[in-house]
Amino acid sequence: MSVHDELQKTIADMVDGGRGILAADESSGTIAKRFAAIGVESTEENRRFYRASLLSAEGLGDYISGVILFEETLGQVDDRGVPLPDVAAAQNIVPGIKVDKGKGALPGAPGDLITYGLDGLAERLAGYKEQGARFAKWREVYPISPGNPTRLGLTANAEMLARYAAVCQSVGVVPIVEPEVLMDGNHDIERDAEVNEWVWHEVFHALYRHGVVLELMILKPSMVTPGKESTRAVPEQVAEYTMRSLRRAVPAAVPSINFLSGGQGPEEATANLNALNQLWQAPWQLSFSYGRALQEPALKAWAGRSENGPALQRALLKRARLNHLAMRGEYRESLELE
Numbered sequence: 001m002s003v004h005d006e007l008q009k010t011i012a013d014m015v016d017g018g019r020g021i022l023a024a025d026e027s028s029g030t031i032a033k034r035f036a037a038i039g040v041e042s043t044e045e046n047r048r049f050y051r052a053s054l055l056s057a058e059g060l061g062d063y064i065s066g067v068i069l070f071e072e073t074l075g076q077v078d079d080r081g082v083p084l085p086d087v088a089a090a091q092n093i094v095p096g097i098k099v100d101k102g103k104g105a106l107p108g109a110p111g112d113l114i115t116y117g118l119d120g121l122a123e124r125l126a127g128y129k130e131q132g133a134r135f136a137k138w139r140e141v142y143p144i145s146p147g148n149p150t151r152l153g154l155t156a157n158a159e160m161l162a163r164y165a166a167v168c169q170s171v172g173v174v175p176i177v178e179p180e181v182l183m184d185g186n187h188d189i190e191r192d193a194e195v196n197e198w199v200w201h202e203v204f205h206a207l208y209r210h211g212v213v214l215e216l217m218i219l220k221p222s223m224v225t226p227g228k229e230s231t232r233a234v235p236e237q238v239a240e241y242t243m244r245s246l247r248r249a250v251p252a253a254v255p256s257i258n259f260l261s262g263g264q265g266p267e268e269a270t271a272n273l274n275a276l277n278q279l280w281q282a283p284w285q286l287s288f289s290y291g292r293a294l295q296e297p298a299l300k301a302w303a304g305r306s307e308n309g310p311a312l313q314r315a316l317l318k319r320a321r322l323n324h325l326a327m328r329g330e331y332r333e334s335l336e337l338e
């Protein structure tokens with residue numbers, strides 16, 4: 001298969017109008033935090049058990065078309081010895097891999113951040129492909145303050161995302177491009193819309209300059225919301241602002257927009273996605289790529305006890321199904337009680 005056909009097939013398998021992505025790619029530090037919140041130690045066995053349980057929830061493939069894994073998970077197996085990427089694939093879920101190596105300060109742009117990990121990326125991707133990964137994810141992070149992001153931060157971060165995406169496409173791996181504008185702060189929704197628009201304009205300008213084929217990538221943005229320390233917005237307002245900014249900055253050639261949850265609660269993230277899909281026909285599929293908003297209830301149900309495996313899976317399936325309904329604009333709050 002040519003590289004182009006390979007990318008096309010992966011997009012076709014991941015973008016089908018009714019399913020989203022499970023982000024289960026927490027780094028060692030982040031998963032330790034998530035486990036600590038439920039009183040569980042982050043041992044390799046606990047991580048293996050938990051993630052194997054997520055991926056083998058029966059019927060997950062009805063609502064989830066792709067899963068983002070952390071490097072360690074690619075090499076782990078379930079209780080029967082089946083590699084976890086194969087467990088996902090057997091459920092009709094495309095395995096993918098987070099390839100960035102975390103973030104740090106961006107010298108010359110106080111308050112802005114930059115993500116590391118481009119060196120040797122093509123070689124790493126070749127290895128991940130052998131382990132079953134067909135798409136990748138890279139996250140750039142943008143804190144909002146009165147002076148951030150800076151012009152330098154906007155261009156430097158966009159350049160990283162574009163270089164990463166171009167490398168991925170050159171080796172037949174579909175890139176998920178994730179510019180995350182953080183919810184931290186007390187800014188209002190107008191300011192959040194302004195920043196997201198800047199970010200997306202810069203990112204698509206860089207993707208264009210680097211020759212990234214927009215039809216063969218997925219965008220993973222933040223929704224436009226007020227800062228966490230500001231007054232919450234209702235779903236209709238989040239949807240209006242998010243759609244207005246997306247329409248201004250994201251080319252229609254992009255097949256799918258899979259939002260991150262970024263600290264929204266599970267029900268909030270579902271209600272907001274539902275409102276977006278109720279607005280009117282968008283040129284892109286509007287889907288989800290949630291980490292916390294899909295996993296929080298599952299983590300709580302599990303609480304580190306192997307006998308809670310079925311409860312963990314039920315909690316995940318519920319959120320996955322409700323978000324699948326939200327993609328059709330068919331979610332109602334009353335469904336939470338079922």
Ligand code: 13P
Pocket residue numbers: 023025139178260261262263289290291292293
């Ligand atoms: P959240 O949905 O928890 O923001 O995680 C998505 C993700 O992949 C962040 O990189």
